[in-house]
Amino acid sequence: GIQVEQSPPDLILQEGANSTLRCNFSDSVNNLQWFHQNPWGQLINLFYIPSGTKQNGRLSATTVATERYSLLYISSSQTTDSGVYFCAVLGPLGSGGYQKVTFGTGTKLQVIP
Amino acid sequence: DTEVTQTPKHLVMGMTNKKSLKCEQHMGHRAMYWYKQKAKKPPELMFVYSYEKLSINESVPSRFSPECPNSSLLNLHLHALQPEDSALYLCASSQGLGRERIEGNQPQHFGDGTRLSIL
Numbered sequence: 001g002i003q004v005e006q007s008p009p010d011l012i013l014q015e016g017a018n019s020t021l022r023c024n025f026s027d028s029v030n031n032l033q034w035f036h037q038n039p040w041g042q043l044i045n046l047f048y049i050p051s052g053t054k055q056n057g058r059l060s061a062t063t064v065a066t067e068r069y070s071l072l073y074i075s076s077s078q079t080t081d082s083g084v085y086f087c088a089v090l091g092p093l094g095s096g097g098y099q100k101v102t103f104g105t106g107t108k109l110q111v112i113p
Numbered sequence: 114d115t116e117v118t119q120t121p122k123h124l125v126m127g128m129t130n131k132k133s134l135k136c137e138q139h140m141g142h143r144a145m146y147w148y149k150q151k152a153k154k155p156p157e158l159m160f161v162y163s164y165e166k167l168s169i170n171e172s173v174p175s176r177f178s179p180e181c182p183n184s185s186l187l188n189l190h191l192h193a194l195q196p197e198d199s200a201l202y203l204c205a206s207s208q209g210l211g212r213e214r215i216e217g218n219q220p221q222h223f224g225d226g227t228r229l230s231i232l
Contacts (some may be wrong), residue, residue: 033220041201041226043156048220086155088221100169101146101221103155 002027002091004104012110013077021072021107023087031090032063034072037106038083046072046085077111084108116140119204119224127232128194134227136187136204144168145187146221147179148203156203162187194231201226 003026013019023032034046047054047061049070054061058077063070070087087104117138126132136145144163148156161169162181176198178190187204203226208219 031220035223041150041228043203043223043226045220045222101158103157106155 001100002029002089002102004087004089004102006085006087006104006107008107009105010108010110012112015077015079015111015113017077017111018073018075019077019109021074021085021109023070023072023089023104025068025070025087025089025104027091028068029065029089029091032065032070033088034061034070035086035088036081036083037086043086074109077109079111079113082109082111117204117206117222117224119202119227121227122225123228123230125230125232126191126194128196130194131190131192133191134189134202134204134229136189136206136224137185138206138222139185140206140222141184142206142208142222143184144207144219145181146205146207147187147189148205150201150203150226152200160189191229194229196231199229199231201228 005024007022031050033048036044036046046059049061049063051063051065058075060073074081084106086106088101091100091102120135124132146161147159149159150156158171159173160179165181165184176193180188204224205221207221
């Protein structure tokens with residue numbers, strides 16, 4: 001199946017710093033989502049981004065599908081940004097015509113005051 | 114995502130108990146999913162329902178039994194679970210998979226999860 005790797009696995013930031021998280025995938029995908037999982041386990045949609053660039057406040061994301069990667073930018077980080085960031089891809093049609101969603105390995109972010 | 118509601122939020126059960134997890138959405142989505150997430154790992158797909166029919170079972174043990182009574186509800190019946198089944202169970206929904214072919218690539222919306230502990 002499709003492999004989805006995220007980097008870095010762990011990241012510690014001082015409040016106010018900027019960061020870039022990366023998601024690499026091994027095969028062509030039909031779509032990609034970025035999620036933030038907060039310390040309470042809630043998975044929050046950040047972006048639904050098959051290609052191109054989107055921005056939402058301090059966050060933005062870029063997907064270059066032809067080169068099989070996506071980037072998540074966090075600017076002016078805040079302590080509430082702490083948690084785990086996952087990308088999830090919708091892969092090629094498998095048996096039965098189903099496109100399987102595969103989550104990446106995650107980046108654990110800790111923002112310190 | 115608060116548009117997908119999961120109950121209970123926490124569940125502690127013995128290995129001989131029978132319990133059910135519930136998931137509800139009112140966004141008109143026709144695809145619903147169960148995921149299992151162990152600590153410090155990404156969510157792993159368990160089941161997919163499309164138009165109330167089971168589309169995918171990712172080789173999940175029979176002690177987990179899904180049910181989709183209607184387009185808004187998804188249940189996960191639990192029986193004779195093992196301690197290693199302790200995990201966060203997440204429900205998600207999306208606009209849908211076509212009845213006869215995959216149509217559209219719609220984002221998934223997740224509930225807050227049920228944290229399950231098996232004694």
